[in-house]
Amino acid sequence: MTAIRRNVRRGLVTFRRVVRGVTRRLYARWRRSIQVRVVTSTLVISVIVVAVLGVFLQLRITAALMEAKTKTASGQLDEGLAAVRRDLANSAETGSVQSVVNGLRARSGPSGLYEVYIRDTSNEFVDGWVTNGLEAKSVPRRLREELRQASANSQFTTASTYGTLTYTDRERPSQRGLIVGGTAGKFELYYLFPLTQEQRTLTDVQRTLVGVGAVLVLLLAAIASLVTRQVVIPVRLAAQGAQRLAAGRLEERMRVRGEDDLARLATSFNDMAANLQDKIGELEDLSQVQRQFVSDVSHELRTPLTTIRIAADMLYEHRDTFDDPSVGRSAELLQSQLERFESLLADLLEISRHDAGAATLDAESVDVRDLVLRAVGDSQTLAERKGSKVVLQLPGEPCMAEVDSRRVERILRNLLVNAVEHGEGEDIVVSVAADRDAVAVSVRDHGVGLRPGEGQMVFDRFWRADPARARTTGGTGLGLSISREDAQLHGGWLQAWGEPGVGSQFRLSLPRTAGAELRGSPLPLVPPGAGNSRPLFAELEVGE
Numbered sequence: 001m002t003a004i005r006r007n008v009r010r011g012l013v014t015f016r017r018v019v020r021g022v023t024r025r026l027y028a029r030w031r032r033s034i035q036v037r038v039v040t041s042t043l044v045i046s047v048i049v050v051a052v053l054g055v056f057l058q059l060r061i062t063a064a065l066m067e068a069k070t071k072t073a074s075g076q077l078d079e080g081l082a083a084v085r086r087d088l089a090n091s092a093e094t095g096s097v098q099s100v101v102n103g104l105r106a107r108s109g110p111s112g113l114y115e116v117y118i119r120d121t122s123n124e125f126v127d128g129w130v131t132n133g134l135e136a137k138s139v140p141r142r143l144r145e146e147l148r149q150a151s152a153n154s155q156f157t158t159a160s161t162y163g164t165l166t167y168t169d170r171e172r173p174s175q176r177g178l179i180v181g182g183t184a185g186k187f188e189l190y191y192l193f194p195l196t197q198e199q200r201t202l203t204d205v206q207r208t209l210v211g212v213g214a215v216l217v218l219l220l221a222a223i224a225s226l227v228t229r230q231v232v233i234p235v236r237l238a239a240q241g242a243q244r245l246a247a248g249r250l251e252e253r254m255r256v257r258g259e260d261d262l263a264r265l266a267t268s269f270n271d272m273a274a275n276l277q278d279k280i281g282e283l284e285d286l287s288q289v290q291r292q293f294v295s296d297v298s299h300e301l302r303t304p305l306t307t308i309r310i311a312a313d314m315l316y317e318h319r320d321t322f323d324d325p326s327v328g329r330s331a332e333l334l335q336s337q338l339e340r341f342e343s344l345l346a347d348l349l350e351i352s353r354h355d356a357g358a359a360t361l362d363a364e365s366v367d368v369r370d371l372v373l374r375a376v377g378d379s380q381t382l383a384e385r386k387g388s389k390v391v392l393q394l395p396g397e398p399c400m401a402e403v404d405s406r407r408v409e410r411i412l413r414n415l416l417v418n419a420v421e422h423g424e425g426e427d428i429v430v431s432v433a434a435d436r437d438a439v440a441v442s443v444r445d446h447g448v449g450l451r452p453g454e455g456q457m458v459f460d461r462f463w464r465a466d467p468a469r470a471r472t473t474g475g476t477g478l479g480l481s482i483s484r485e486d487a488q489l490h491g492g493w494l495q496a497w498g499e500p501g502v503g504s505q506f507r508l509s510l511p512r513t514a515g516a517e518l519r520g521s522p523l524p525l526v527p528p529g530a531g532n533s534r535p536l537f538a539e540l541e542v543g544e
Helices: 002-032 034-087 094-106 141-151 196-246 261-317 325-356 368-386 405-422 479-489 535-543
Strands: 115-120 158-165 175-184 187-194 364-367 390-393 400-403 428-434 438-445 493-499 503-511
Touching: 002 034, 034 094, 034 158, 034 175, 034 187, 034 196, 094 115, 141 158, 141 175, 141 187, 196 261, 261 325, 364 368, 368 390, 368 400, 368 405, 368 428, 368 438, 400 405, 400 503, 405 428, 405 438, 405 479, 405 503, 479 493, 479 503
Parallel strands: 390 428
Antiparallel strands: 115 187, 158 175, 175 187, 364 400, 428 438, 438 503, 493 503
C-alpha cells in the first residue's frame, strides 16, 4: 500500500507540474498575442450569446408544442364528454361503460395517441374503467379534487395537468404525459396523452440548436481570427521592424500596401526610420570628427609640451638660486600644473582610443589581491595627507583572474583617489571577494555620498556632483569614465552606490576568464549596514 500511495503521489505531482506548465504557456500566449485575446474574447461572448438564444428558442418551442398538444387534447376531451353524455345518460352498467371507453380509445387510431379513463363518482366500489392496462393512479389526486370542486359550481368543467403514466404491465415503461379531464354528470372522463413524440421532437431540436450553435461559434471565431489577422500582421511586422531598428539595423523598412490606416502606419514608420538614420549618421560623423579632433590635438600638443616640460624642469631644478622667492614658487606651481596637464593629455589620448575602438586588452592570469595592494600603496601618501586610513578586507586564498594588470590597477587607483577626494577624512574600506566565475573589488568611503540618480552620472566625463567644489587631488575629470571603459573592455561592471551623508561605494566586478560572460558579482553593491552608523566598519577594521 505504501508503494501504491507513493506512486499515486508522484503521479499527482507530475500532473500538477504539467498543468502548471501548460497554464503558464497559455497565459504567456494570451498576454503576448492580440489575436489570441480577440479570438478568445469573441469565442467566449459568442458562446454566451448562443447559449442564451438557444435556451430562449428551446423554451419557446417547448411552450408552442405544449400549447398545441393542450389544444388538441381539449378538443378530444370535448368530443369524449359529448359521447359520454349521449351514451351513458340513462345507463351506468359496466358493459356499457367499458364499451364507451373502448370506443373512445379506438378513435386514437392504431398508433395509440392517448389512453382513456372513466370513473363513476356514484359507485364507490369500482375505481373506474381504463384502457390498455393503464393504472388509475396515473391520474393525480389533485386533478380529481380540482374537478370535484369545480363540478360543485358548474355542471360541465375541464382541467389539465402533467403527470406520469404507469401501467399494470411492469415491462412497459412509465412515461411523462398530458392529462386532461372533465365531468359529464356523475361521470369523470380523463384523456391521458403520452408526450413521447414531443420529447423526441424537443431532443432533436436541442441537438440541432447545439450543433448549429457550435458551428456558429466556430465560424465567428474563425471570422474574428481572419479579421484580427489582417490588423495584427502589419502591427507585428512594425514591431519586428522597430526591434531591428533598435538593434542598429537602420536600413530596416516596412512594405507599404494600399492606402488605408495600416499603409499610413507603414509610411510613417519608414519616414521615422529614414529620419532616424539620417540623424544618427550626422551624429556619428560629428562624433568621428570630435574624436579625431581630440586625438589630433592631443598628439599635436605633445611636441610643444615636451619643450615646455624641459624648460620647466630646468626652472624647477634652479628654483633655489633665484633672488626673488616668488619666482621659485612660480616654478613649483608651473611644475605641478604641467604634471596635471600631462595627466589630462594622457587621459584624453586614452579616452580617444576607447572612442575609436582601438583599445586592446593584454590579459594575463594575476592575483587581484596584488593589484589592490599596489594601488593602495600608490594612493597611501595621498590618503595620509587627507587624513584618511585605508582598511583592507582581503580573503586568505588567491583571487586569480585573467585581466589586464595595467588597466585594472588604473581603475583601482582612480577609485581610491575618488574615495579620498570625497571621503571627508574618514576611513576607506577596500574589500576583495571571488567566486567560481567572477572576482570583485569594492571601495567604500564615508563622505558626502551620492544623491539619487547620480550613480550613473558619476561616470560621465568631467562630471562633478558639486560644480563649485574644486579638485584638491589633481584629478582630470576623466578618471571614472576611463575606468568604466576599462571595466567594459574586460566584459565586467563598474557600478556606484551612495546616500547623502552616509557615503558611497564603487564595485568593480570582472569575469575570472577573459571573454566569459559575467552573470553576477561576489560582493553586494549596497554595503551591509549602509543605514547604520560608522562603528560597524570600525569593528571590521579591528577584526582585520
